[in-house]
Amino acid sequence: MGTVKLPAIDYAALAPMLILFGVACLGVIVEAILPRRSRHGVQLGLSFLAIVAAFVVVIVEHGKHKTTIGGAVAVDGPTLFLQGAILVLGAVSLMLIGERSIERGGPFVAQAAITVGSQKDLQQAGDRDGATEVYPLTMFALGGMLLFVSANDLLTMFVALEVFSLPLYLLCALARRRRLLSQEAAMKYFLLGSYASAFFLFGIALIYGFSGGIQLSAVHAGIADPKQSEILLYAGLALLAIGLLFKAALAPFHVWTPDVYQGAPTPITALMAACTKVAAFGALLRILYVAFEGVRWDFQPVLGVIAVLTMFVGAVLAVTQTDMKRLLAYSSIANAGYLLVGVLALNQRGLSSTMFYLVAYGFSVLAAFGIVTLVRDADGEATHLSRWAGLGKKSPLFAATFSFILLAFAGIPLTSGFTSKFAVFGAAVEGGQTWLVIFGVITSMLIAFPYLRVVVMLWFSEPGESTPTVSIPGFLTSAALAIGVIATLVLGVVPAPLIDLTQNAANFVR
């Protein structure tokens, strides 16, 4: 009789995920036993506590460099840095999610299952408090993301992908206003997400067939000493990559992004734009740098073409957008292209600058969507661009804040948008990918146009009859906005401390 040998488990290393998942389960119980009135406060408090606790653990763990549970999870510099980033950005997103003073009952629907337009729906639309299930769902999503960036074998990575995707599909469907649009977005995201997951899973199967293992180190070893046809390897790599490119919103797998960003409740859009991006690029970095480093010369040109295509699609399509959330969605697509340029540097600086970019962009995009939640009329958020005209005259402070964020997106110096683009482009030049940088610079110029057009509209148009009001943000949204704007400024003026941190962290365990 053989004995089953249990792998050693480093609970401290897993603690951030365990805390978030634990609190998520606790949240489900809270939903069941607490009265409706007190749920919001308890859930919000629990979620914040969980994030803070997880963040403390991440900080305590710093400097660790090992794998655990039989090599399924890697705890190293990039893991801890990206987990920290997800937690901080997640906390700021949670502030937007938890805001209830802008709209009565918050941005989420009370009961998502009620048919849209029915009598009951009209009743609940007015005054019922939003569903508090969003907090456990958010915790599950964040926990999945933490696992995704630390997964060291392909199956764990797939599980993590599903764990964080499923709650996000649900969250997308929970908008209080424009519920049909929201449900449509969720449906699309779910269908296309499952489709992409299938590619990913198929890729895992092929890679397993090639290398005989699912651990990233086994794949690395398999590439060094191939025992099977390399067709398996390349097809598998392509399919794996497609799954990740979908999550990261890279062309031509970006098609869901504008629809979903537009339809989802804005705080959830912010969460996806900031945290999902970190998670997707974290996993992409790990796969490319740890498992497939041996075939870098082969995937570099293909992914390079994808980066160029993404940057162009994002920049060119942003030009004709008329909806603020769609504009920001295309901006996020273009930014995914810049991030991929950093990834494709395939050197230590590429790794560190991509991580820096993720954090810097995350803060800016959270602030941008935070402001979108404030510009409203009687029907909720007024996201059509024409409605924003002349807002500078009515609410100069918010228009100035938004202009600042847009200038950051456009990469104007003294904002984090400049320092982060500079960092990834510098890394790409060092890694011999100058052609990507040339396209990067061209598209940066293209996409500056839609941003600046919004700035011009904000300040140089006269406010009209239909110009919506800017709501006074509650404490949570104010805090989120302040954090986003200050981070964008500070990372633009004194980026050195964070860059040093990323450089110290840029070392994968294999």
Added chain:
Amino acid sequence: MEQTVEYAHATGALSGIWLLVAIPLASAAVLLLLGKRADKWGHWLGVLAVAVPFVLGLVFFISLAGLDAGKRSAELSMWDFITVGGLHVDFGMLFDPLSGVFVLLITGVGSLIHLYAVGYMEHDPGRRKFFGYFNLFVAAMLLLVLGNNYVMLYFGWEGVGLASYLLISFWYTRPSAATAGKKAFLMNRVGDAGLAIGIFLMFATLGSTQYADVFNGVGKLSSATVLIMGILLLLGAAGKSGQFPLQAWLPDAMEGPTPVSALIHAATMVTAGVYLIARSNHIFSANSTLQIIVVSVGALTLLMGCIIGAAKDDIKRVLAWSTVSQIGYMFLGVGLGGGAYALAIIHLLAHGFFKANMFLGAGSVMHGMHDQVDIRRFGGLRKYMRWTWLTFMMGWLAIIGIPPLSGFFSKDPIIEAAYSRGDWTSWLYGTAALVGAGLTAFYMTRLFVLTFHGPERYTDDNKHPHESPFIMTVPLMLLALGSIVAGYLLSTSIPDWLEPVTGRGEGEPVMNKYLISALTLIFSVGGALVAWALFRRGTALQEQPAGVVVTAARRNLYTDAFNEAVFERPGIYLTRALVYLDNRGIDGLVNGIAAGIGGSSGRLRRLQTGFVRSYALSMLTGALLVVGAFLAIQLGWLA
């Protein structure tokens, strides 16, 4: 130049030097951000935000004086500002004897002028905003003199420029003020571009912009590089300090409120050019051609300023041209090198006192005369404005160099140093400085006599001149006191104090020292007497036809016409040609590209149908392409 430059780290009280910049900056932020809520108390906060740094400056100054002479400097490195490739710029500060005296000048004279402005701007609805800009200026100026590298200096440099444009066009509803702001901006751009390129050159050749690295590295550069670097820095200095050929903006800048003219365009900002050259003395001393250029610029400007100043009738413009001319003396001093650096700084400080005194006096006159600025319409004001008259007289006697007032102790040594170059150029520059002293006495006496003495020539609208309130005359008295004693005090202390920064050097004048002093005095008194004789009975109210020289002087020696013919006209033609090219060629191209992008954007947008099935199809196509590409690479079809 074998001696190496090293700065000691800031310790003890001196580690707080960042407060000097932070306090006025914070106050400016409060004043400009709080808006109307701060209207009631904003001006007092503004005064306090300069007075406190003055006290701090004194403390730091005394702590610095307590250090050993060899280590009399304090460098405070705060954080890495820019680190890109080989470029490393420190956000750091340096408090050494040179920046120390500047800090005291800026905050000391600045406090008095802030106090005066409380009264002067009392009825202006924008007083809070004014103090916000004023504090911003002080913060930027302190940053300029406290930075420990050229990039920090450049930051302060642009900061004072910004504050200066804002303040010149403070009354922006007046077209002349708006135009003057624009002119100052454009002419300064030319100088600033020079400074910026100079800093680039430093980085390109020396790999650093830190003062210590640059000064220690200058010896290794070829003399041509040093010459170019120096000329670029000089261009920046000339732009900021209103020196030939970039002098035309300074007199127009008098459109701003009078305290602005006193603080920015007389006492502090315009001396930034002198600071730059004195700070960079290692660069300028390394090349004798460079020194000759600086000296020539100084000598030429000081004469131009005198001649034009003698023909102007606007009280503030006369003072402005006088400033141009006095800064010419300072440039002459820093260009001479060696011990003359200290002399130039002495003159700068003394000038800060007596020129601020006279500007504020002029403001007091305007205050009592309903904003009349034409000296032909004053006269006999001494009866109505006792304090203003008395304090202005101290400034007048100081600037023309009557012993024992401060101008005598500060200007005389510069003239003497100009005679000490040791070759035939001594005669040229020395005599220019000497003649300048005579002309200075002439135009300042003209100004003084026409304003305060002689018959009353008021026009109808301002028959009843009155003295200004206490809050305006007290700063005048303090500044007048400074005009009397500063020169003697400074001339006995500053040369030793500045020795660690600028070094020391003595030359023998080509004629006897006492003869030079005597000649200077004769020229000054002579100039004053001529003016007195000509103008004690007043002057015509209108401009009279005059000879060639006076007409030329009235027209600013045709420098504006020169600027117009040499820069503006060709500039306009060039712009027209470029506009043509732009419309036909570049716009066509750009519009074409824009239309192309807009069009393709529109077409691509149609792919975004909203149907999941078409999205899935596009993803499948993409997937096939990606897999196909990988396999193609593997099978060797590509690459």
